[in-house]
Amino acid sequence: MIVWLNGAFGAGKTTAACELVDLLPGSTLYDPELLGTGLRVMLPKERVAQVDDFQELPAWRRLVADTAVALLTEVPGPLIAPMTLLRQEYRDEIFGALASRRVPVCHFLLHAEETILRDRIAQRAAVDGGSTRDWCLGHLPAYQAALPWITADAHTVDTTGLSPRRTAERVAEVVREGAGAVDIVQTPEPTAETVAAGVLLFDEEDRVLLVDPTYKPGWEFPGGVVEQGEPPARAGMREVAEEVGLELADVPRLLVIDWEPPRAAGFGGLRLLFDGGLLESARADELLLPGAELRDWRFASESEAAGLLPPERFRRLRWALRARERGTTLNLEAGAPVGI
Incomplete structure (x- = not known):
């Protein structure tokens, strides 16, 4: 301790x-x-x-x-x-x-x-x-x-x-007395490359939903690591339910797949972003955050997200938004598109 x-x-x-x-x-x-x-x-x-x-x-x-x-x-x-x-x-x-x-x-x-x-x-x-x-x-x-x-x-x-x-x-x-302890989620550090799935949810102004984790710096999209044997899109749906209390009716469409290279402080892996569609204001009012994991949520425009997300996450979001506009899926390496 x-x-x-x-x-x-x-x-x-x-x-x-x-x-x-x-x-x-x-x-x-x-x-x-x-x-x-x-x-x-x-x-x-x-x-x-x-x-x-x-x-x-x-x-x-x-x-x-x-x-x-x-x-x-x-x-x-x-x-x-x-x-x-x-x-x-x-x-x-x-x-x-x-x-x-x-x-x-x-x-x-x-x-x-x-x-x-x-x-x-x-x-x-x-x-x-x-x-x-x-x-x-x-x-x-x-x-x-x-x-x-x-x-x-x-x-x-x-x-x-x-x-x-x-x-x-x-x-x-x-x-x-056992008081004063910080209530924070115990997310194990990865020991190898991981696959993570995030889901983008939008309001009526086409702003994207971001959440503020308690266990790492910067804002994030609802999502998390794909468990062994789990389909990535279903993993994103599971994480949305666990993190903000929303059950998605339909399997979301893939927007980007990004290969994050390993570096000194991390193993990297595949990062996928899916389009979760419109989150109406009435449903947004029902968002429930697990206090040990997330402290806040907000909808952000692309320019606002640039000041909230770490650089690698914002690059991923930027290309995901372009893919959504074009109705396509983009393949990224380290946040940059390849094969186009």
Whole structure:
């Protein structure tokens, strides 16, 4: 298990984490910031210069989960991770990767009002010579902007007036009670190439239905991995029923088949998109989302989808829309049509 202590930069998470180690038997302090420091040393300077924060590096987000799993083969756990996470898509990527390895996450927000945070940052600056003061203060607006999603996801501990020890005691009490656990689907990571089927559903304005997974970054189409011996179109229908609670009456028509090449972080495989047709507004109102898997849905135009979908998914959608307009099926390789 990982006890993740979230909060503003300079809010005292590490101090509370050190106290928490004394309160939870078998626990170990796990500082993901050390991974960022290591990447800054190992990566080419040109790559490091491209980001303002090491959290922007996909390698860091992957290493956070991989290193946690490796540590839990050496120590009984839990791991105590004092780390600010302000971008929900990073939360999804890291917590989803941990869930896929069957590592439970207890997510806590150590919160205090801004005046208190500023005082704590000033006290820390008096100790470290002010080396981090501007960084911490500069990220307070981002912290305030992130509070709606963090408070919805994490168990909040109001640290106003609490010492680090008392804060740790509050967290330990919640952990012992079994609360604070993140409800997130445990989707196993693939071990070989996969076949996945997605279904495009459209509203009266010809916008496409997108869903927001809790276990990976970016939006997605309803769908999932085709099970062994399962027809792909039927797999897409099954996933639509499981994910949004809709039973499709007819087998959808294939729009694109896309070969996704293997890369360092994945095995790739075949990705199919089917045309699920019109979803009338009355039926859209009946959509039901499994909270552990999907947090939201929306209809999006092609231009809106460009800002929501990861690039490879948007390329697939773009060609699927062209295939739908032409009444044909397109064969893609890495998101580009071939054989036409």
